[in-house]
Amino acid sequence: MYSTICVHTPAKTGASILMIYTGGTLGMAYDANGQLKPFDFGQILQNLPEIDRFDFTLTVIAFDNPIDSSNVTPNHWIEWAQIIEQNYTLYDGFVILHGTDTMAYSASALSFLLKGLNKPVIFTGAQLPIGSIRTDARENMITALEIASARNERNEPQMSEVCIYFHSRLLRGNRAKKVESTQFDAFYSENYPPLAEAGISIDFRPALMRPFVTEATLQVQNHMDDRVAILKIFPGISRYVVESILNIPDLQAVVLETYGSGNAPTDTWFTECLSKAIQRGIVILNVSQCLGGTVLQGRYSTSKHLLDIGVIGGGDITTEAAITKLMYLAGSGLSKTDWQPLLTTSICGEMS
Structure with a gap:
């Protein structure tokens, strides 16, 4: 009130x-x-x-x-x-x-x-x-x-x-x-x-x-879907931590906070966890932990595996904008096949 x-x-x-x-x-x-x-x-x-x-x-x-x-x-x-x-x-x-x-x-x-x-x-x-x-x-x-x-x-x-x-x-x-x-x-x-x-x-x-x-x-838009999560990569992150987040019931999307220009561990288990989540329909958006710069998936070998399995590069979007954009899209009624072009381009000035 x-x-x-x-x-x-x-x-x-x-x-x-x-x-x-x-x-x-x-x-x-x-x-x-x-x-x-x-x-x-x-x-x-x-x-x-x-x-x-x-x-x-x-x-x-x-x-x-x-x-x-x-x-x-x-x-x-x-x-x-x-x-x-x-x-x-x-x-x-x-x-x-x-x-x-x-x-x-x-x-x-x-x-x-x-x-x-x-x-x-x-x-x-x-x-x-x-x-x-x-x-x-x-x-x-x-x-x-x-x-x-x-x-x-x-x-x-x-x-x-x-x-x-x-x-x-x-x-x-x-x-x-x-x-x-x-x-x-x-x-x-x-x-x-x-x-x-x-x-x-x-x-x-x-x-x-x-x-x-x-x-x-x-x-x-009168609905946002909060069935999203943030997975922040850190040295020594365990399979248990990654799986516990990606296996949240009815999870729709994840912001993957990576190093530098979009880099992450290349361990087989890590790639498999992400790949299985994507196959289940979970959208994964790669966002840099850095305050500045941009995600360039494929620039280094430590990000090419993410590109290959279907992780979406978030460019220079902030984590705050990324998580709310995912909530917005999840609540929009659009199919997930329509999300990708919207996640890789600017809707209202949130990315370059």
Whole structure:
């Protein structure tokens, strides 16, 4: 359940923004035991007097029970996508306040679910609660709202995709990863440059953004299938570990996290385990453990065996985007024969 709050309605409005407050460190405070606990959205607003200076209308949807992002599930992604769909014609842009731990997963998921998106959806949050003296919450929130309301010289949205704004950088949501837990620059995108950077002014880079499509029609997929898994390769990985994952009942797909440019052990048992899984209809997507670079199956002998048995190369996709893309495809109703061309090409900017 959630409540809708009209926060700010200036006399002359330039745009209308809907902000969705889901939870996260931004909206927390320390309790008597020194633990962070969520508080209501009204307390957040008390720490943001700058809102009264905006030239756009701001409405907030605040969930009655804010969640720690560690508890986010695909059901939350569906709910948020449906909220955007229900309010799509009423607002010019959307900002989602979210915890940092799973923000990259959520941004990736919504990038797939919101097909035909031609308005900005900006995720942001904070490393410190908004009531803390040195908090990063104010700058992140204020600039995310400014970006969501920004228009270009043709009066089109400056960007029309799902993004993460954090610590002065606007990143494509399905390219970002959380890379820091103790520094303010928590997110980075190794394989795709920032779409904008905020200093004294906000420097937008239109050439890097997905193009605005006037005639685009939003279509929201209302199901994701979570019968997926991640298998991370490590030196000494045992047959028991590999088989225990690949033999999960009704498993549909696996992200195989490999070394470097897609390399993995060449042990016969390992190849056989993967091959048998593929023959049973399990889709295996090869993604590099590296922050940057790309999977090039067949470049080395330690990846050619994967190519030969039908493992799909994931290119430069992140693990966060890969697992949510598999959930999206598994929930789409498409046959698995139709998955491969979609897994090896970009649907919404998630891979090169």
